[in-house]
Amino acid sequence: MRLVSWNWFWFVLIGFVMGGGFVYLRGKLKEMDLKFVWYEWGLTIVGFLLFMFMGQTFVASFAEFQPRAAWMSLVFIGLPVVLIGAVVYRSVQKRIV
Amino acid sequence: MEKPKPRKTHYHSTVNRRSFMKMLGFGAGAVGLGASTVHAAGFKDLDEMKSSPLANRNLPWWVREVDEPTVKIDWDNMQVFPGPFNTLFNPASWPDKGDYFKIHARNIQSTTKNVQENVPGLSLKDRALADAECWGWGALSGIEPSWTGPDVKAYPKWEHPTMFYTPEQYGVPKYEGTPEENTQMLRVAGRILGAADIGVVKLDDRTKKLLWGHIRFENVEKGYEDKKTHTKVLPNKDLWAVCSVIPQSNWMNKFTERMAWASSNTAAYSRANIYSHRLNVFLHGLGYQHYGGGTEHVGRLVGFGVMAGLAEYGRAGIMVSPQYGTGIRTTLVTITDLPLAVTKPIDAGITDFCRVCKKCAEMCPSGAISMADEPFWGGEKPWQAKGIKGWYLDSQKCYAHMLGGEPDCSRCQTVCPFTKFDEAVMHDLIRISIAKAPVLNGLIRKMDDVFGYGKEPDLSKTPWDMDPMDIPLFGLDQSRS
Numbered sequence: 001m002r003l004v005s006w007n008w009f010w011f012v013l014i015g016f017v018m019g020g021g022f023v024y025l026r027g028k029l030k031e032m033d034l035k036f037v038w039y040e041w042g043l044t045i046v047g048f049l050l051f052m053f054m055g056q057t058f059v060a061s062f063a064e065f066q067p068r069a070a071w072m073s074l075v076f077i078g079l080p081v082v083l084i085g086a087v088v089y090r091s092v093q094k095r096i097v
Numbered sequence: 098m099e100k101p102k103p104r105k106t107h108y109h110s111t112v113n114r115r116s117f118m119k120m121l122g123f124g125a126g127a128v129g130l131g132a133s134t135v136h137a138a139g140f141k142d143l144d145e146m147k148s149s150p151l152a153n154r155n156l157p158w159w160v161r162e163v164d165e166p167t168v169k170i171d172w173d174n175m176q177v178f179p180g181p182f183n184t185l186f187n188p189a190s191w192p193d194k195g196d197y198f199k200i201h202a203r204n205i206q207s208t209t210k211n212v213q214e215n216v217p218g219l220s221l222k223d224r225a226l227a228d229a230e231c232w233g234w235g236a237l238s239g240i241e242p243s244w245t246g247p248d249v250k251a252y253p254k255w256e257h258p259t260m261f262y263t264p265e266q267y268g269v270p271k272y273e274g275t276p277e278e279n280t281q282m283l284r285v286a287g288r289i290l291g292a293a294d295i296g297v298v299k300l301d302d303r304t305k306k307l308l309w310g311h312i313r314f315e316n317v318e319k320g321y322e323d324k325k326t327h328t329k330v331l332p333n334k335d336l337w338a339v340c341s342v343i344p345q346s347n348w349m350n351k352f353t354e355r356m357a358w359a360s361s362n363t364a365a366y367s368r369a370n371i372y373s374h375r376l377n378v379f380l381h382g383l384g385y386q387h388y389g390g391g392t393e394h395v396g397r398l399v400g401f402g403v404m405a406g407l408a409e410y411g412r413a414g415i416m417v418s419p420q421y422g423t424g425i426r427t428t429l430v431t432i433t434d435l436p437l438a439v440t441k442p443i444d445a446g447i448t449d450f451c452r453v454c455k456k457c458a459e460m461c462p463s464g465a466i467s468m469a470d471e472p473f474w475g476g477e478k479p480w481q482a483k484g485i486k487g488w489y490l491d492s493q494k495c496y497a498h499m500l501g502g503e504p505d506c507s508r509c510q511t512v513c514p515f516t517k518f519d520e521a522v523m524h525d526l527i528r529i530s531i532a533k534a535p536v537l538n539g540l541i542r543k544m545d546d547v548f549g550y551g552k553e554p555d556l557s558k559t560p561w562d563m564d565p566m567d568i569p570l571f572g573l574d575q576s577r578s
Binding site: 053056057060061063064065066067068069072073076 | 348351517518520521522523544547548549550552
């Protein structure tokens with residue numbers, strides 16, 4: 001019997017990570033005197049949403065007694081996230097050089 | 098003293114989300130309250146706490162297990178109570194029997210007054226639902242209700258003296274609403290009484306063909322059953338089929354083929370028949386006729402379910418619902434003269450998906466499910482009926498496998514890509530894709546395999562090893578209810 005639902009904890013944690021991540025990214029960009037162009041922001045947002053989707057699928061699949069589905073979600077959803085991250089990184093890095 | 102067994106909460110090889118949450122909760126409590134928490138619970142250290150019988154029961158950490166209850170008991174002078182006949186439910190237990198009957202009469206008077214004055218929450222439909230919810234079990238007249246429903250005459254000897262009252266007994270007309278209002282009312286009542294969803298089919302020249310052949314219509318006020326000829330009669334008037342979805346447990350399905358107790362389909366039949374009694378009592382309380390209600394009484398259940406828009410017709414010859422997949426045990430059909438608004442059939446791309454998927458047919462242990470690409474006009478076998486272009490199940494093979502051994506089989510249901518828990522958002526996206534972009538159906542089927550759906554779970558640790566509180570009540574996980 002779970003008298004207290006802990007679902008709120010995840011929302012708070014995700015909120016902190018999102019807020020903290022955004023503030024860190026803004027600070028880092030300012031510090032490096034860098035500005036994201038529009039498509040870099042777009043790709044970052046898409047990558048972030050995909051990352052969230054991957055996390056939800058991963059956790060939910062264990063709750064559904066489907067460990068293989070959980071790991072496969074890392075491969076099939078996580079790979080595009082890595083690719084998008086690499087594209088954004090390379091795009092920004094080019095301007096630094 | 099025997100040392101308590103360690104906790105066994107690891108049903109999977111990996112900690113599931115619930116366990117993870119609980120661990121987080123425990124961690125937060127320990128960090129927040131420090132050593133005082135451990136002291137308050139009466140344990141010397143965490144190891145002692147974890148190995149206590151309390152931990153086995155998985156009580157919250159802040160609930161202590163004590164040797165004596167918190168109420169004082171004098172065991173030396175404890176009297177033995179004679180039994181329920183000495184409770185105040187028996188008029189003879191009252192110092193003055195008259196008091197009991199005064200209360201009894203007051204109850205009838207006030208209940209009747211509230212019904213007559215249509216007091217919100219205490220009106221005729223509320224009383225009917227209360228009787229169905231509270232006394233549905235009291236209507237049990239056998240394993241299944243009779244054709245005309247259970248005999249639920251008023252039973253004014255208990256603490257609710259208006260039990261099973263009809264509108265006539267309350268002195269009010271039968272419940273009246275528009276067909277739309279009545280359908281909405283039934284859907285609300287259905288959720289409360291045990292149906293996951295409700296659809297409605299009007300009995301007309303077409304849909305009467307879905308009734309069993311031994312049911313006939315006569316110009317009578319009320320239907321009846323002729324037990325000598327095994328004929329069931331319905332009155333020749335406007336009638337509707339209330340089609341109630343009785344869901345199966347997805348959680349239990351995982352073990353159906355290997356553990357005798359985990360027969361998710363028979364467990365659902367059990368719930369279906371209790372539900373049918375309740376629905377009958379509800380309709381009775383509204384002042385309307387009700388027929389059938391037993392899981393096999395009325396007609397072709399898949400046919401009624403499809404016509405009511407509760408599901409589409411799938412390859413295995415069973416219903417496939419957009420919400421419940423094949424995790425539906427039955428459409429429990431109850432015939433009534435309560436005017437209802439019909440619900441239309443649905444198209445969620447399911448039958449189209451069945452064309453390319455074939456997973457149930459590939460994995461059926463008896464080979465009873467057709468592998469044909471396209472549905473076909475069948476129905477030649479004695480246990481079939483013609484008239485549907487679908488994939489006809491070879492029931493002889495299915496029954497020979499399923500009924501010829503123990504435990505039961507529900508593999509076609511378990512492996513169906515539509516039968517999923519509702520935790521992952523991805524399943525909804527897949528369902529939308531199947532409905533709106535059928536070109537991806539082949540890929541979806543392949544990915545269903547790659548992701549490992551439909552495979553049997555590891556049984557090295559069975560539900561017998563689970564934390565009982567992790568087992569869904571009635572086996573009905575959230576996504577099935």
